[in-house]
Amino acid sequence: MNNEIPYIVPSKGSTTKRYFSNEGLDGISRNVLSEEERDHFECYEFVCVEYYDLSLMQEHEIFSRVQLGVPLTTAEKLAVINTPITNFAQSLYRSYPSISKIIDTKRGRPLQVISQALLMIENPEKCKSTVKCIETYLKDDREVPFGLSQSVKQVFETLTTLIDTDVQLFHENHKFAPIEFVFFCWIIAKFPGIEIDTYQDYLKNMKDYVRRYHVDVRFNHKVYMTLKRFVDELEQDEELVDELWDDFYENDEYDELWDDIYGYDEKVEDNKGDCESLPSKKIKIEK
Incomplete structure (x- = not known):
């Protein structure tokens, strides 16, 4: 017997109550549990979980797991x-x-x-x-x-x-x-x-x-x-890279700074010779 029962649904709840009361499913009283076992059983915790807005498929899947005694995951x-x-x-x-x-x-x-x-x-x-x-x-x-x-x-x-x-x-x-x-x-x-x-x-x-x-x-x-x-x-x-990027705009030595960042000389210039656009920054960590 587990110390936590994961689901309580109406049919299971009523069955558990009758079981605890030493009452069989046919209504005949039986000595199912001893007094010591009943005292021990009273210390167990029942967890009731209520779900809303479930699809029919989800209801069937949950009910199937309840019947098989599959507990809730964390x-x-x-x-x-x-x-x-x-x-x-x-x-x-x-x-x-x-x-x-x-x-x-x-x-x-x-x-x-x-x-x-x-x-x-x-x-x-x-x-x-x-x-x-x-x-x-x-x-x-x-x-x-x-x-x-x-x-x-x-x-x-x-x-x-x-x-x-x-x-x-x-x-x-x-x-x-x-x-x-x-x-x-x-x-x-x-x-x-x-x-x-x-x-x-x-x-x-x-x-x-x-x-x-x-x-x-x-x-x-x-x-x-x-x-x-x-x-x-x-x-x-x-x-x-951000620091080098800032230096790039502040320093006229475009080629040298470009090589520091990318390792190649390709750049886009406008008619004035100023840098018009820069490629996106890419970082590859090597250890």
Whole structure:
């Protein structure tokens, strides 16, 4: 007997009550449980989960699992938290269906990884590799900050463009791990509005980087710290390029500065000889 019964539905609830009262299904009283067993049984906790707006297929799937005694996953338990941030996370999954092509869609996983991405974007220092951390974040009954909602929507629009452009890039060589989804969302939020091919470079570099140190890329502390180091190094390189970029406009030695950044002399000039346009910045981290 488990110390937690995952579902209570009307038929199961009434059956449990009759069982506890030593009453058989035929209405005849029987000594099913001893007094000691009844005392022990009273200490068990029953968890009741109520779902709304389910499709008929979802109802059948849940009822089938109840009958087979399959408990809720940790991710599924997050869905019962009714707060604005939880509703926002669920609305993102509905509004951007292409996301289902790069994340695990089984048994509540979308809500879990999207919530982890939200926390990572809003406060990376508080994001930990534990479900308890996400549960605490979702239970905060506050309105979703406007800045966060705008930033996240931009992230998911960029993700959708990347998926539509080349979805196989996410799974190339290695399956796209949930923790990679979380960190890549953070990368897009940290470096908004750049070229799609630059984001593609970031994605490939991130996947290569983390697998230099970890064969199994899971959501744990070691992998988390490796990916955080990648983002920190990416940010440092971005700052270096920004400094060179500023110098480029302030210095007449275009060719020398261009070589410092790109390693080749190609540039676009207008009739006055001034630089007219610059290619998008691309960073490749090598270790």
